Amino acid sequence: MLAIDVMTPSVICAKPEMTVQEAAKCLVENRISGMPVVDANGALAGVLSEGDLLHRVETGTEKRRSRWLELFSSTRDLASSFVKEHGRMVADVMTTTVVTVDETTPVADIAELMETRRIKRVPVMRDGALVGIITRGNLIRALASTAAPAQAQDTPSADDREIADAIVAALSDKRWALSKGNVIVKDGVAHLWGVIESEAEERALCIAALEVKGVKEARAHLSYPTIMPLM
Template identity: 80%
Template sequence: MLAIDVMTPSVICAQPEMTVQEAAKRLVENGISGMPVVDANGALVGIISESDLLHRVETGTESKRSRWIELFSSTRDLASTFVKEHGRTVADVMTASVISVDGQTPIADIAELMEKCGIKRVPVLRAGKLAGIVTRANLIRALASASPPVQHSAASDREIAEAIVAALHDKRWALSKENVIVKDGVAHLWGVIQSEEEERALCIAALEVQGVKEARAHLSYPTIMPLM
């Protein structure tokens, strides 16, 4: 699936000249935690979110720094924080460096961007202008709408076992070929593991292989020999 398949095309936006209070009101009234900032030509110039409004002088939530911390902070950082906490317009407090994608970006890439950059929304651009937005909620809706893979397989138990081994070949927690046995479509997993997470991962990986009806774990932990 691509960004264009899951994005919200009608986007609630802010304008750079809007006051901080107006932006906060728009977030609250629409039940959203952030929105793109666009100029009069519809070009994306930033994004404003709850985190940009978290520390504000009006609510007494501005940062309280000790003298020692201020002493070792750069004047640039101190001035930037002051603008964030005292600025009056969206342009003063918004995040200007925005990560964006186009409509043909795979949602797998978008999910990776969100996780890597710690962001909750990614604007979608078309010819430099805002065309939509993909949020974490959009990705969850895509998951909710997806149908689980249908298992159709005429493969033999031996072929299914080989497919399980092949699916695990690049995993550090993989099992060796002799430890994967399939009988009537039921995968029996044997071997030594280091954690419960490995057991769950092995079972899930096996169930993803076509033809596997069930995964049964017969796994054990390493034997610890007592010190003499």
């Protein structure tokens, strides 16, 4: 499998000029732990994750350093930490050193990259433009969509990729469609992943997928939003 086979093509992005609060709200509302940051021209500027927002003055979670440790910290490190904890804009707190892959990168290489770099998501690029994102969850979904090793084939065919693209296109104008899901097609079987609000949405998604030429079967791997109990 290649990156194009498992990536999420509809990418939720932040802007460098967004406030930290706006970005945090976007993460919560979309139930994601991180997102790419793109500038006004659509160019990738960085990545914002929960880790970038972990230590904040608003929540009283700034890093606590002893005077002794501060003596051994460079002024650059101390200043960078202050910006991370007090900066008001996404541009102040985002990670600017971004690891990316292109859409033809093998999934095995991506898994190795995530492990060695200790990262949870990788933007997918095409000719310098952001076209998707791959998270650890995408890799798990890809695994769940495959057959047992004795039956598995190497990669989805070009026809499968075209079918997956057609399903995404068919769902693009539907308000109830997956806003942050995955469509993986293997041997004509469409696997639908994501979060839905009702059983009606699940049925509608499967019917819409089955209307696409070449789809033999639609399998839903969908979940409902997690409702946190009131304390």
